[in-house]
Amino acid sequence: MADSSAPTRVMMAVNESSLKGYPHPSISCRTAFDWTLSKLVRSNPGGFHFLFLHIQVPDEDGFDDMDSIYASPDDFHQMKQRDKIRGLHLLEYFVNQCHQLGIKCEAWIRHGDPKEVICNEVKRVQPDLLVVGSRGLGPFQRVFVGTVSEFCVKHAECPVITIKRKATEAPQDPVDD
């Protein structure tokens, strides 16, 4: 069973934390990443190639700018630049980690509805595996799986692994991440 074949291409959708803010990754995507490293990659960094996809949702990203005044096209341009920089900082976190561990990776940003963009990118990039984190309600409760992960399991054209956030890591408001 020599590892002569091409590395396993693992696509991972990552997003910002709604609590800690810029440039922290969300609890669930960090959990999913750490789990994938320790339980799948293990001692075999050359066997895996990570593909980090960050999707910026236009409405959501504009939230912080609610009180801003947009008086000219330049203002919108600046906002877009700021969003882009936030996204790049988020991706930097994951790319740095891979770099330190000797795992090859790529990272990019897309805009739109996360669940649709993820499935479209799976179709385009054809990874071997899609990893999606999800918020959960703890080990002994009925578990709620977010619509994004549920949609991906049904529609993505590759195997999908769903990793729930640990109950101990859930914030006070489980909608936060």
Next chain:
Amino acid sequence: MADSSAPTRVMMAVNESSLKGYPHPSISCRTAFDWTLSKLVRSNPGGFHFLFLHIQVPDEDGFDDMDSIYASPDDFHQMKQRDKIRGLHLLEYFVNQCHQLGIKCEAWIRHGDPKEVICNEVKRVQPDLLVVGSRGLGPFQRVFVGTVSEFCVKHAECPVITIKRKATEAPQDPVDD
């Protein structure tokens, strides 16, 4: 990143083929097993420990005996023995493959409703990962995910990977497997 930690414990629910019959594994669970070997285990057999769970559904297994006459408790006993042997032969297929590849494994049989038994066994055995195969309707169609895999993604208390059967491997009647 030395592999000093305990092996990743991968639970896999396996079932008989509805087409090829005894003792063949279903297309979807064989696909899921082969995928897990080539894409996750790769060249690291010592890093993984497989846990094969076969669930026998009382009604389904009795189907072949529809025309039999059950005249005494012994008849039922014999039927149960036959079911057990079928189940053991199925598990033997997976245990043999692991043995050849040098992967540690365990295998056992349970009775009941597959989706509930799987989630209960996850709670009891606490694997790192649950692998479930599912029937799919091909890469360019909307994909149908069986209720078992869907239920497990929502309710199993560990990360779950859903692996869809390849469209090219789907039998004429996609309900078959």
